[in-house]
Amino acid sequence: MARRGDALRAHILDSAKALFLENGFERTSMDAVAARAETSKRSLYAHFPTKDALFLAVIDRVDDLFQGRMRTPSDYADEPVEAVTLFSARFLQMLAWAPILQTFRLAVTVADQFPEAARRIHAVFFESTASTLSAYITGILDLSAPDAKAHATAILGASISPAFEEMLLGVRPTTTEIPDAETLGSDVGLAAIRQVVEARLASVATR
Template sequence: MAREGGSQLRGGQLRKHILLAAKNVFLETGFERASMDAVAASAGTSKRSLYAHFESKDKLFLAVLDLVRELYLGKLRTPDVYADDPVEAVTLFCGRFQQLLTWEPQAQTCRLCISAAERLPDSAKAYYDAMFAVMYTRLAEYLAAQYEMDRRKAAALAEDLVGRTVLPRVFRVLLKVEPAIEETPGTAAVENVELEPIRLVVSAALGSRE
């Protein structure tokens, strides 16, 4: 039945269907053990159709990362949508970033990219650009606009804030020192994150700039 469902899709719909199936296969088995046969079976489509869209496992993996990026950025958004007050906006934005990166499927994806980094350095860079570089840019642009800061200073401040408010918990989750978030993040609320410690750091860093 899955094969019938997959074969009924065409063009962009089939491509996205394959990518979602491939994402699950990569997460379940790891990059090295994942096979195009397994992806085709999971997607309910033929290997011929799979190779018509993706000529190799490497390119399929990179396309999966593009899909993850699209889904992730749609949930992250930009600081200005979270609150009118800059301190609260940055607090919630950093909280959202932490929430997304410590969500179990995202933590698994990060571990997967780390494990594949030597074989596919481009995939590791693509993941970093999607998950971190875009976040730093959005935060830095917001800080520069709100506080009329030089872009380089805003970028340095953004990295400092994320380093103190987000990354410690992310590393603990990646190393399984702390449990990951099981619930799928909603479209707006920042949940399963301790916001008060983040707020204290952000207030101390930005309060003097008011």
């Protein structure tokens, strides 16, 4: 049965995402996307009038998928330090997934010609994750939103560095398998992240 409506749109986005990651933004044509999605160019352009619009929609699709896999700190544990530790560890675990690293590299290549796309890719992974953690911290501590966001950003930054930079530059291995939150303990050094979280939350609580 031929795909229509939302099903066709989602299929086009998944096909386009694969092509952008394989070939880059510049070398991916709308013709190639239509062929990969097994749909007509007319149908493709009916959903996405330009390649720029398609690329931005792919980023939105990545956002939905990423946030769904990240969830919120309270989904990981009831105790605050453990919840923040596991959420931060999950962030590092997800960043080690090859398609996400490829998306970051893609953002670098389009930054000059398509800065809006690069900013939105950054927002998908860093801004959204920091906002989710910030909301949780605000709920457990008596902090203003800007202060909570600063602590969330600091915790996430310390949790992923220098591993993220090393993976981005190809000097640290990544995984082609979708990371499973159930294997956080073996995939990520939880003790180091827990130490960062304990110190940061304790410094706030004692003020």
